[in-house]
Amino acid sequence: xxxxxxxxxxxxxxxxxxxxxxxxxxxxxxxxxxxxxxxxxxxxxxxxxxxxxxxxxxxxxxxxxxxxxxxxxxxxxxxxxxxxxxxxxxxxxxxxxxxxxxxxxxxxxxxxxxxxxxxxxxxxxxxxxxxxxxxxxxxxxxxxxxxxxxxxxxxxxxxxxxxxxxxxxxxxxxxxxxxxxxxxxxxxxxxxxxxxxxxxxxxxxxxxxxxxxxxxxxxxxxxxxxxxxxxxxxxxxxxxxxxxxxxxxxxxxxxxxxxxxxxxxxxxxxxxxxxxxxxx
Numbered sequence: 001x002x003x004x005x006x007x008x009x010x011x012x013x014x015x016x017x018x019x020x021x022x023x024x025x026x027x028x029x030x031x032x033x034x035x036x037x038x039x040x041x042x043x044x045x046x047x048x049x050x051x052x053x054x055x056x057x058x059x060x061x062x063x064x065x066x067x068x069x070x071x072x073x074x075x076x077x078x079x080x081x082x083x084x085x086x087x088x089x090x091x092x093x094x095x096x097x098x099x100x101x102x103x104x105x106x107x108x109x110x111x112x113x114x115x116x117x118x119x120x121x122x123x124x125x126x127x128x129x130x131x132x133x134x135x136x137x138x139x140x141x142x143x144x145x146x147x148x149x150x151x152x153x154x155x156x157x158x159x160x161x162x163x164x165x166x167x168x169x170x171x172x173x174x175x176x177x178x179x180x181x182x183x184x185x186x187x188x189x190x191x192x193x194x195x196x197x198x199x200x201x202x203x204x205x206x207x208x209x210x211x212x213x214x215x216x217x218x219x220x221x222x223x224x225x226x227x228x229x230x231x232x233x234x235x236x237x238x239x240x241x242x243x244x245x246x247x248x249x250x251x252x253x254x255x256x257x258x259x260x261x262x263x264x265x266x267x268x269x270x271x272x273x274x275x276x277x278x279x280x
Contacts, residue, residue, distance in 0.1 A: 081123025
């Protein structure tokens with residue numbers, strides 16, 4: 001039996017699968033702030049210290065939770081994740097794409113590549129759909145409480161996870177295997193078999209890498225925002241993204257039609273590759 005090609009669908013989270021930042025669906029309210037107040041303080045901290053915006057928001061979460069007597073355990077973060085709002089059709093999306101892939105001789109895997117918190121995503125209603133979640137996370141002390149950032153994922157860090165998916169590496173700590181030389185034919189998922197979904201600045205380097213090596217990037221946008229639609233179209237025009245699509249993940253949405261067409265192309269290219277190598 002011929003091995004099925006693996007197609008990796010790689011998603012940003014905030015603004016791509018969910019219309020807001022994940023901290024805004026419970027955590028920020030629990031520390032007595034509005035989203036506007038929290039992000040203004042976080043951004044101010046980053047600018048004032050000339051620091052990473054990601055590390056700044058993680059420190060803000062830690063500090064504000066401590067002030068309000070909230071013990072930040074993995075279970076606490078996961079509890080906040082269960083109330084995350086998702087775009088239309090997201091819950092059913094994975095089953096639809098998996099079914100299409102199976103019926104067309106392709107194995108589908110879903111990944112998260114996010115600057116949000118892994119622990120919150122793990123508590124979301126769609127956590128079980130992902131082969132792996134690459135995102136920020138905390139270190140925990142002997143009491144199981146967060147005490148220090150463990151992983152901070154910004155726009156440059158995101159690109160390393162594209163390389164890890166390419167080679168089949170799921171450890172965030174690994175720095176040896178990801179940099180080792182591996183023959184193209186031995187890499188688990190070729191870049192040409194990747195589809196990247198993103199909506200913002202932190203996704204641009206990852207989109208560029210995926211498209212530069214023959215994969216596809218879809219710039220998604222909140223269909224209720226003309227500003228976000230214009231930004232997505234700008235990314236396509238600049239060659240950062242291959243396509244744009246509103247964040248409508250139903251079977252009638254443009255995203256579904258695009259992904260199905262890309263899967264068809266990947267399967268056809270894979271078949272031609274086998275024929276060329278006299279393996280089919």
